[in-house]
Each structure stands twice: as structure tokens, then as C-alpha cells.
Amino acid sequence: MSREDQKLVDGARDILMRQRALNEEEAYSLLSEMADKRRTGLADISLQLINITKRLTV
Template identity: 85%
Template sequence: MQATPFSKPHPILSMEDQKLVDSAKDILMHQRDLSEEQAYSLLSEMADKRKTGMADISLQLINITKRLTV
């Protein structure tokens, strides 16, 4: 069975970090009309490319979105 990007093993996140990831997924789901799995996969790819963690990339996305919507 082939693993999908959504099912990739990832470090256990703190509750605070998980909230950031969930918020970033929601943003991507609404702005790009993605499924939860697609949004998670996109966040994971972004984090991998920038060599940072899921929570860090999620916080960056949230902050950018806030700046653009104010």
C-alpha cells in the first residue's frame, strides 16, 4: 500500500501548534477550494521546501492572510 502525503508520519504537535495547522488548513481549504487532505499536503510541501516545521509555515500563512484581509 502506497502512503499518501496526508498519511505521512509527522512529529506529534502540541495543541497550540495543531491549532495553527488547523487554521492554516482552513484558510487553504476556503481560498483554494481544497479538501482537508489536499490542504494538509500543500502545507507539508511548503514546509519541506522551506525546511521548516508545519507550525511555522502555518503561522506564516495565517499572518500573511491577516495582512491581506485588513
């Protein structure tokens, strides 16, 4: 995973940790499940989550 992809995953994980009161492992697991269900990569699902969160918190 590239450094940029890792930043996206870390950012999305942090969002899930704050919004859902999850620990790091739980948030990463949820991201992984979301990516699997949508048949996409972790970085892609992370970017989608970050973008949606930005739109909702403006």
C-alpha cells in the same frame, strides 16, 4: 505536536481549503509541501500563512 501547534496547522489548513477550494487532505498536503520546501515545521509555515492572510484581508 502541541495543542497550540495543532491549532495553527488547523487554521492554516482551513485558510487553504477556503481560498483554493481544496479538501482537508489536499490542504494538509500542500502545507506539508510548503514546509518541506522551506525546511521548516508545519506550525511555523502555518503561522506564516495565517499572518500573511491577516495582513491581506484587513
